[in-house]
Amino acid sequence: MTRVPESRRELLIDKHADYIYNYGQTKDSFEFYATEHFRMSGVYWGLTAMHLLGKQHMMDTAAITDWVLSCQHANGGFGGSERHDPHLLYTLSAVQILALCGALNRINKEQVTQYVRSLQQPDGSFAGDDWGEIDTRFSYCALSCCKLLGQAQAIDVKAAASYVASCQNIDGGFGCTPGNESHAGQVFTCVAALAIADSLHLLDKDLTSWWLCERQTESGGLNGRPEKLQDVCYSWWCLSALSILGRLSWIDQEALACFILNCQDENRGGISDRPEDMVDVFHTFFGIAGLSLMGRCNLEAIDPVYALPETTTRQLLGK
Numbered sequence: 001m002t003r004v005p006e007s008r009r010e011l012l013i014d015k016h017a018d019y020i021y022n023y024g025q026t027k028d029s030f031e032f033y034a035t036e037h038f039r040m041s042g043v044y045w046g047l048t049a050m051h052l053l054g055k056q057h058m059m060d061t062a063a064i065t066d067w068v069l070s071c072q073h074a075n076g077g078f079g080g081s082e083r084h085d086p087h088l089l090y091t092l093s094a095v096q097i098l099a100l101c102g103a104l105n106r107i108n109k110e111q112v113t114q115y116v117r118s119l120q121q122p123d124g125s126f127a128g129d130d131w132g133e134i135d136t137r138f139s140y141c142a143l144s145c146c147k148l149l150g151q152a153q154a155i156d157v158k159a160a161a162s163y164v165a166s167c168q169n170i171d172g173g174f175g176c177t178p179g180n181e182s183h184a185g186q187v188f189t190c191v192a193a194l195a196i197a198d199s200l201h202l203l204d205k206d207l208t209s210w211w212l213c214e215r216q217t218e219s220g221g222l223n224g225r226p227e228k229l230q231d232v233c234y235s236w237w238c239l240s241a242l243s244i245l246g247r248l249s250w251i252d253q254e255a256l257a258c259f260i261l262n263c264q265d266e267n268r269g270g271i272s273d274r275p276e277d278m279v280d281v282f283h284t285f286f287g288i289a290g291l292s293l294m295g296r297c298n299l300e301a302i303d304p305v306y307a308l309p310e311t312t313t314r315q316l317l318g319k
Contacts, residue, residue, distance in 0.1 A: 003262075004258050004261050004262045005262070005266075007266045008261050008262055008264045008266055009261060010261070010297070011261065011264070011288075011291060011296075011297035011299075012264055012266060012269060013053050013054075013055070013297075015264075015265075015266065015268075015269030015270075016049070016053060016264075016269045016270060016271070016284060016288065017050060017053050017055040017058060017269075018269050019265075019268060019269030019270040019279065019281075019284065020046045020049055020050055020055075020269075020270075020281060020284065021050075021055075021058050021059070023042075023046060023281050039080055039081040040068070040071060040078060040079070040080045040081065040090040040093040040094055040097070041080070041089065041090065041093045042281055042282075043064060043067075043068070043093070043097055044093040044096050044097050044100075045281050045282055045284070045285035045286075046059075046281050046284075046285065047059055047064065047097060047100050047101075048096070048100065048285060048289075048302075048307070048308060048309065049281075049284055049285040049288045049289070051100060051300060051309045051311075051312070052288050052289065052292050052299045052300045052302060052309060053288065053299065053300075054299075054300060056100075061100075061101040061102075061103070062101075064097060064101060065097075065098065065101045065103040065106060067082075068094050068097050068098060068101075068103075069106060069107070070082050071084075071090070071094065072086075072094070072107070073085070073086045075111075075114075075115050075118075076091075076108070076111035076112045076113075076114055076115035077090075077091045077112070077115040077116075077129075078090045078091045078093070078094035085129060085130075086115065086129060087128050087129045088116065088119060088126060088127075088128050088129065088138045088141040088142060088145070089128060089137070089138070089141055091112065091115065091116065091141065091145060092141040092144055092145045095112070095145050095148050095149060096148070096306075096307070096308055099148055099308065099312055099316060100308065100309075100312060104148075104149070104316075109149045109150065109151060110151070112145070112149060113145075113146055113149055113151040113154045113155075114154075116141075116142045116145055116146055116154070116155060117154055117155050119138070119142065120142065120155055120156060120159075120160070121134065123159070123163055124139075124156060124158075124159030124160045124161070124162050124163035124164075125138075125139060125160075125163045125177075126138040126139050126141070126142045126160070134176075134177055135176045135177065136164055136167050136174060136175070136176055136177070136186050136189050136190050136193070137176065137185075137186070137189045139160055139163065139164050139189065139190075139193050140188075140189035140190070140192055140193040140196075142155060142160065143155070143157070143160060143193050143196040143197060144192070144193075144196060144305075144306055147196050147306075147317070148306065148316055148317075150316075152196075157197050158197075158199075160193070160197060161193070161194055161197035161199035161202060162202075164190045164193045164194055164197075164199075164202075165190075165194065165199070165202035165203060166178045167180070167186070167190060168190070168203055168204075168208070169181075169182045171207075171211050172204060172207035172208040172209075172210060172211035172212075173186070173187050173208065173211045174186045174187050174189075174190040174191075174208075181225065182211065182225065183224055183225055184212065184215055184222070184223070184224040184225070184234050184237040184238050184241075185224060185237045187208065187211070187212060187237065187238070187241050188236070188237045188238075188240050188241045190203075191203070191208065191240075191241040191244050191245065192240065192241070192244060192304070192305045192306075195244050195305050196305060200244075200245070205245045205246075205247070206247075208241070208245065209241075209242055209245050209247035209250055210250075212238045212241055212242050212247075212250075212251075213242075213247075213250045213251050214226070215234060215238050216251050216252060216255070216256065217229075217230045219255075219259055220252065220254075220255030220256050220257075220258050220259035221234070221235070221256065221259040221260075221274070222234035222235060222237075222238045222239075222251075222256065224237065229274065230259065230274065231273045231274065231283075232259075232260055232263050232271055232272065232273050232274070232283045232286060232287045232290070233273065233282065233283055233286040233287075234286075235256060235259075235260055235286060235287055235289070235290025235291075235293075236285075236286040236289045236290050236293070236307075237286075238251075239251075239256075239290050239293045239294070239304075240289075240293060240304040240305075240307070241304075243293055243304035244304050244305060248293070248294070253294045256290065256294070257291060257294060257296050260287045260290055260291055262275045263275050263277070263283070263287060264287075265279045270283075270284045271283050271284040271287035271288070289302050289307070
């Protein structure tokens with residue numbers, strides 16, 4: 001188990017909240033411009049983390065909502081920022097942000113759903129955008145987006161679930177397309193997609209859970225594939241799937257919590273991929289989300305399927 005310095009043994013809530021807030025305010029940095037193409041997801045990560053920390057009041061939700069709407073295209077989809085083409089990844093992030101801001105009434109839900117529906121392929125899979133890349137991530141985005149908008153039956157859910165199930169490998173993991181290497185990120189998207197589609201019976205729960213448990217390393221952290229280094233982000237990708245499958249107790253949660261806490265920057269705030277590395281908003285969110293899934297640090301509870309605070313999904317879906 002990781003030995004955690006005394007300065008990192010507690011979750012540094014105020015430090016992380018300040019880091020996330022300042023991340024959104026600093027618009028003249030290299031980091032700000034280098035992340036322009038996926039800024040929509042960055043805003044989602046930061047805003048959701050603030051909700052889990054109980055610091056959402058620090059965020060200007062009106063300004064955030066206006067910015068999100070400025071990224072919508074005529075076909076209903078959203079880009080990663082104002083100057084980028086629409087994509088399913090960023091369309092889901094936009095819907096999640098608007099849900100967090102209580103602003104889903106600001107968009108035409110049928111128009112967004114039509115954009116999602118236009119990307120479903122005959123075999124049930126989804127392309128990410130007009131360029132045609134197929135990936136199980138996009139299946140999750142489509143199912144989650146339509147469900148959050150109350151338009152679940154607008155797509156062929158049965159075909160979508162069948163395609164996702166076809167991506168499971170003999171080791172229990174899932175790849176981005178049938179026959180591709182198992183990866184923890186894909187396992188989350190596939191397990192969560194099947195949960196949304198009420199189709200978890202299509203996978204071997206114990207086999208998948210065993211593959212996920214084998215991702216825990218001696219450090220307590222989790223990796224994404226065999227023989228890879230541990231990384232804080234897998235505290236979400238692995239744990240969320242285990243939570244959905246009812247197997248969260250199958251890993252050493254104390255060791256994982258210590259690993260996450262040791263990746264904090266006690267001076268600047270934020271969480272990194274591994275101890276002493278540079279922090280970023282991506283790992284900050286997923287570290288906080290992992291601690292939330294384990295019921296640690298008095299955080300708000302997160303929904304393992306929709307990656308949103310449970311308060312938000314209860315309001316939208318009655319969960």
